[in-house]
Amino acid sequence: MIQIEYLLIVSAVMMFAGVFGFLTRRSTLAILLSVELMLNATDLNFAVFNRMLYPDGYEGYFFALFSIAISAAESAIAIAIMINIYRMIKNIQVDELEKMKW
Amino acid sequence: MDYSQFLYMHEELSLLAVILILFIADLFMCPDKKSGKGVYNTCLPVVLLTVHTALNLLPCCSAESCEAFGGMYLYTPMMTVMKSVLNVGTLIVCLMAHKWLSREENLVKQGEFYMLVLFTLLGMYFMISSGHFLMFFIGLELASVPMTALVAFDKRRMESAEAGAKFILLALFSSALLLYGISLIYGATGTLYFDEIGALLDGSLLSIFGLVLFITGMGFKISLVPFHLWTADTYEGAPTVVTGFLSVISKGSAAFVLLTVLMKAFAQSDLFYSWNTGMYWIIVASITVANLFAIRQNNLKRFMAFSAISQAGYLVLAIMDGTAQGMTSLVFYLLVYMVSNLGAFAVMTSVEENSGKINISDYDGLYQSNPKLAFLMTLCLFSLAGIPPFAGFFSKFFVFMAAFNAGYPLLVFIALANTVISLYYYLLIVKAMYIKPNESPIATFKSDGYTRLALALSLLGVIVFGLGGVFYTYIEQFSYGL
Structure with a gap:
């Protein structure tokens, strides 16, 4: 049986890899991928806590399911906005998103 | 299943009905392609929203607090008051x-537009x-x-x-942090009901980390300072x-919600x-920080x-206490x-739609060409700054009272000092409109009826809410504490 610590370490590494990617990537699509990594880390966390610590209920699993659905909806609208930007400037690098500063 | 619990959700249901009616109306009454004239207009959503607001404003006095769907959905009079406030804002x-x-x-x-606005409102209700x-x-x-x-x-x-x-990327990022916080709280307690969490949390490091992530996520949504970079x-x-909708309603x-969750779940x-x-x-x-940055802006x-x-x-x-x-x-x-x-x-929308101008320097001499709009803008800015006869003074006063009673005199003092700074930059706009000379101010224009109605409602609020504690006492009878 795998210890709960190992599973939590995996999810924490995923989470902070996502945060790192969010802060360092230059392409908006890569940023979106990083955010998805973060959201998946939380889903894993819910599932692990539910399975290992509170096996009686299903609250964690349900939360993970809903969060997957909702993050899919959010990514859809994010990609829609990026396609719109691409149509206008033929580029989706964050460096190009600088019309408004300070 | 007991279907009568749907009755507790009458606000959500009536808003959903409004959305459905508008959706069907939009299908059948879309603008004519040849003439380009919109058949379907502002009138229908405004009337429906007014009916919805009025319907849900009335019965909130008699209702008691209760819960539906196993405690997932709560109903208290205070929440009704809050929803009515949001309704009026959406109407404006x-x-x-x-x-x-x-x-x-x-x-x-x-x-x-109406569909999106009303769905946002529905989300806030939930x-x-x-x-x-x-x-x-x-x-x-x-x-x-x-x-x-x-x-x-x-x-x-x-x-x-x-x-x-920028908004969606930051919203996703903050949701992920918020969710991670919630998952840690779930790990610490094994439940996700606010009330049960309140009884089970013990102040361990895990729960404190969860709390920090939760506040961070909410800080992004409210745009508090370390998390405000997307706002401007x-x-x-x-x-x-x-922007108006975003800055107030959301x-x-x-x-x-931050207040209620902190009160219920993190009261230990x-x-x-x-x-x-x-x-x-x-x-x-x-x-x-926000006050210092506001001074150097030119875009309104x-x-x-x-x-x-x-x-x-x-x-x-107000949350501090x-x-x-x-809460009141x-x-x-x-x-x-x-x-x-x-x-x-x-006022800003009206000026922008009629002249296309949005910079503060464009407002120079607005009083010469559009005295009424300039006067209204002045009243609203005075209210925002908190000058006595207007409502803003009383709202700031009550918030300071609450924080002072909670034992934060220094915090109240800092906030008061900042009120003076904010008065300075609000007055910069008033100065631009009234005093600064301008050869070619924004041309005189007449606002349309709907904008006038919005302006009248706001003006009424600014003046009437300042008239005394009636509204404050009315809200107070519904509020609950820790």
Whole structure:
């Protein structure tokens, strides 16, 4: 049986890899991928806590399911906005998103 | 299953009915392609929303608090009051959107605008009424996903798309942090009901880390200072009407929910101490930093963004005191802030739609050409700054009272000092409108009827809410404490 610590370490590494990617990537699509990594880390966390610590209920699993659905909806609208930007400037690098500063 | 519990959700159901009617109306009454004239107009949504507001305003006096669906959905009179406040704000936003929606490129998108605005409102309803973190999260996302679409509503304008991209990326990031916090809290307690969490949390490191992530996620939504960097860009790029909606309705509902969740789930004494200390510094930073940045802005929307961050600091000041008084002052502050800010935004929209100008320097000499609008703008700005005869003074007073009673005299002093700074930059606009000479001020124009109605409602609020404690006492009888 795998210890709960190992599973939590995996999810924490995923989470902070996502945060790192969010802060360092230059392409908006890569940023979106990083955010998805973060959201998946939380889903894993819910599932692990539910399975290992509170096996009686299903609250964690349900939360993970809903969060997957909702993050899919959010990514859809994010990609829609990026396609719109691409149509206008033929580029989706964050460096190009600088019309408004300070 | 007991179907009668749906009756507790009558507010959500009636809003959903409004949305469905508008949806069907949009299908059959879309604008005529040949003439380009919109058949379906602002009138229908405004009337429906007024009916909806009036229906749900009345019965809130007799109702008692209760819960439905196993505690997922809560119903208390205070939540009804909060929802009514949001309803009125949305109504004003819909009124002032009329002129903007009558633009040629927006004519076909009218239906979408109302649909998105009302779905955002529905999400906020669910968020306010939630008794469980799942419900809370779904409500939050239901409010923020259509919001993004609204921010990027001007499809052909690069600023709008850029604002939308910044908003959605930061919203996703903050949701992920918020969810991670919730998952840690779930790990610490094994439940996601606010009430049960309140009884089970023990102030361990795990729960404190969860709490910190939760406050961070909510801080992004309310745009408090260390998490405010998206605000100015999003506010500037979004259409002016949407900026008004974003700055008041979305911020206010998030602040109210932050208060209720902190009160219910994190009331245990160690945790209370940790979030109180954290919020202390967040509030000081929000009020001060935003004020300093607001002074150097020239774009009026950007200016209002920093003003909104600073106002959010005052709004959250009411949270410090985890009692009924704090909750009352928060709702009252929000109500007054809403009418004053939306009044200012209605003037801005009207000027922008008629002349295309949005910079503060364009407002030089507005009094010569449009004295009434300039006067209204002045009243709203005075109310935002908190000058005595207007409502803003009383709302600030009650918030300061609540924080003072909670034992934070220094914090109240800092907030007071910042009120003076904010008075300076609000007066900069008044000075531009009245005193600065300008050879060619914005030409005289007449606002349309809907904008006038929005302006009248805001003006009424600014003056009437300042007339005394009637509204405050009315709200107070519903509020509950820790």
